[in-house]
């Protein structure tokens with residue numbers, strides 16, 4: 065699956081400009097699902113990028129594991145999901161020293177959380193590279209109950225926590241790694257527009 | 265001028281009222297018959313006697329009731345007040361600014377005694393007396409920003425300055441025009457302004473930010489912003505949108521004059537001395553259309569501004585659905601006569 069091209073949007077909406085090699089500097093890599101292909105492309109561009117790389121992979125139902133393992137990163141580990149990757153990932157961020165690069169590739173929700181963790185751990189924003197691959201589902205914060213609903217592909221959608229019907233905004237918080245969802249029938253309760261698939 | 269504080273509410277039975285004096289001093293935001301976004305910043309160095317610009321932090325007849333309303337909002341949703349850990353010093357800076365200026369500008373209402381870092385603050389309208397040690401948060405009942413903003417009308421954001429940008433890293437936001445501090449905290453100037461239409465393309469935010477990065481201590485600036493609110497409601501937050509949203513649809517030709525309010529924010533910007541942060545008080549004034557039109561110049565002008573406002577702005581400000589009724593109502597007060605320049609009544 066190629067890199068996702070998003071339509072131009074408002075300035076808070078993140079852009080994922082793609083991975084490009086910074087050579088054999090110390091690196092932390094986090095890939096999820098189709099994001100594996102971004103790492104494979106990166107290594108094809110410059111094999112040296114793997115020399116001092118720690119690679120964490122969340123397969124998300126894809127079979128890219130063996131190809132990634134074969135890249136010969138300094139360490140390689142597969143984990144079932146972001147939640148299970150979190151402690152390991154935080155430790156790696158805490159151990160990172162000046163000059164460590166972070167490469168993140170996969171779904172928007174995973175990138176959002178991974179970048180939020182990295183920034184909170186003090187990694188400078190310009191040490192982080194991101195590439196979006198795979199589905200365009202969004203991670204949404206309900207502005208009313210503050211609950212996060214993962215994997216939202218329709219507009220409007222139901223908040224998984226408070227059950228309000230929310231519309232999907234482009235306004236995005238890097239701290240939360242989430243877009244904002246707002247009650248769609250607040251002014252006219254029950255009057256909900258037809259459900260549509262969200263677009264890139 | 266001795267102030268009498270109104271006993272009134274900003275929710276439920278909505279007993280909020282402006283006295284005739286409060287209407288006369290309402291900061292009408294239009295200095296001409298049309299409106300578009302601009303970098304409308306000017307020095308905040310006083311203004312006409314009796315106007316809301318006269319003092320550095322305006323205290324008016326709604327003070328006590330507004331602070332009571334804030335207390336209700338905070339009890340239901342403590343996330344309206346947040347401060348990232350590195351912002352405590354800015355909170356102290358802001359507390360000092362408010363206490364010293366209010367004690368100077370309103371000596372009958374507020375008193376501050378300082379003996380080194382041992383401070384003694386008296387707030388008579390709210391019946392508060394507090395002795396504390398400046399810069400020692402354990403000597404206050406809560407953090408310094410929360411402490412002082414529970415006693416200061418308006419919302420307040422504290423902006424950290426770094427990497428050539430401003431970052432909204434703390435705030436007390438309980439009377440906002442539909443934006444969320446919990447969502448926006450940690451964002452930079454361009455990110456939190458992202459939803460605003462047109463202004464980015466016009467270069468308004470680039471120029472405004474450049475100006476603010478050079479803001480000097482002792483030379484605060486101000487601007488007016490405005491929107492429309494149904495009922496005199498301070499808490500028009502997105503958090504509670506599903507609760508106040510239905511009220512927006514209760515406007516009829518018969519009640520629009522009474523229920524539709526022009527909501528004006530007097531925003532000031534202050535460089536803070538120790539933290540180098542910027543304090544951004546957003547002071548909200550509400551005035552019903554029927555009170556506005558008691559000033560003939562304002563009635564005429566508001567009609568023209570709202571009638572001709574680009575649809576994108578009316579939609580963004582959330583009153584597009586009610587605009588026809590508002591404009592019809594105001595048309596009765598517009599005889600086509602010329603209006604004088606400036607915002608003040610003739």
Ligand code: HEM
Nearest residue numbers: 301302303304421443456457459460463468472490491544
């Ligand atoms: C530095 C402190 C400031 C803060 C914290 C701040 C915050 C905000 C926020 C949160 C919004 C609402 C955005 C949304 O829809 O979610 C907003 C709107 C806006 N801001 Fe600012 N702002 C600041 C300074 C300025 C300055 C200096 C200007 C000068 C041009 C400005 C111009 C605007 C405009 C034009 C809007 C749209 C308002 C409307 O149409 O109702 N802001 N601001």
